[in-house]
Amino acid sequence: AQSVTQLDSQVPVFEEAPVELRCNYSSSVSVYLFWYVQYPNQGLQLLLKYLSGSTLVKGINGFEAEFNKSQTSFHLRKPSVHISDTAEYFCAVTGGYQKVTFGTGTKLQVIP
Amino acid sequence: GAVVSQHPSRVICKSGTSVKIECRSLDFQATTMFWYRQFPKQSLMLMATSNEGSKATYEQGVEKDKFLINHASLTLSTLTVTSAHPEDSSFYICSARVSGPETEAFFGQGTRLTVV
Numbered sequence: 001a002q003s004v005t006q007l008d009s010q011v012p013v014f015e016e017a018p019v020e021l022r023c024n025y026s027s028s029v030s031v032y033l034f035w036y037v038q039y040p041n042q043g044l045q046l047l048l049k050y051l052s053g054s055t056l057v058k059g060i061n062g063f064e065a066e067f068n069k070s071q072t073s074f075h076l077r078k079p080s081v082h083i084s085d086t087a088e089y090f091c092a093v094t095g096g097y098q099k100v101t102f103g104t105g106t107k108l109q110v111i112p
Numbered sequence: 113g114a115v116v117s118q119h120p121s122r123v124i125c126k127s128g129t130s131v132k133i134e135c136r137s138l139d140f141q142a143t144t145m146f147w148y149r150q151f152p153k154q155s156l157m158l159m160a161t162s163n164e165g166s167k168a169t170y171e172q173g174v175e176k177d178k179f180l181i182n183h184a185s186l187t188l189s190t191l192t193v194t195s196a197h198p199e200d201s202s203f204y205i206c207s208a209r210v211s212g213p214e215t216e217a218f219f220g221q222g223t224r225l226t227v228v
Contacts, residue, residue, distance in 0.1 A: 034216060034217075036219075041121075041203070041222065041224060042221055042222060043116075043118070043205055043207075043219035043220050043221040043222045044156075044205070044207075044217075044219040045219070046216045046217075046218075049216055090155065090156070092217075099146065099158055099161055100146065100158070100207070100217050101158075102155045102156045103155060104154065104155040105154075105155050
């Protein structure tokens, strides 16, 4: 079985400030980890993914995430957020299973 | 990246009628497609996994007779909500993968279903 925990349901942050969205996972097999972004009434768009290799992964729109196997975490970071980053962010995991398991999502609200 | 097209984006139907939602992979062949349901302020709940040419695999608690899934070709899967009721109102999203679990899932833009 696999699961994903996003502890923060909402994260307010001022524009141009840094942000970290937390994600922890559990799985009985090796995992592939993803971060997706969802804008209102839209589908999901991939931000970045970790498959193997370097634990620091860079994605689109200036986001990056670090895979930490010992802490079973895959936190998403951005050094300086913009108003346009306001959206909901989902951490997801796949492994030996076909299906994708999503976290409950974190709403990022960027305050002008 | 690959494109998944989902139609319609919004639909309003009367209680008791059926609604069909289409999910197409436009530039790749998807042997497996997934259907999700998203409630307000909640995460995506996997409803079923759709495999081309075979019966869909439904998650526990999902009524297979109510949510009919057909994966007729490598580029098309459909979800039919039969005898819809107001509690079926939700945001439905499909996704598809090019190959195995190490690849990203591409998502349709979602369908907002409102049953009145």
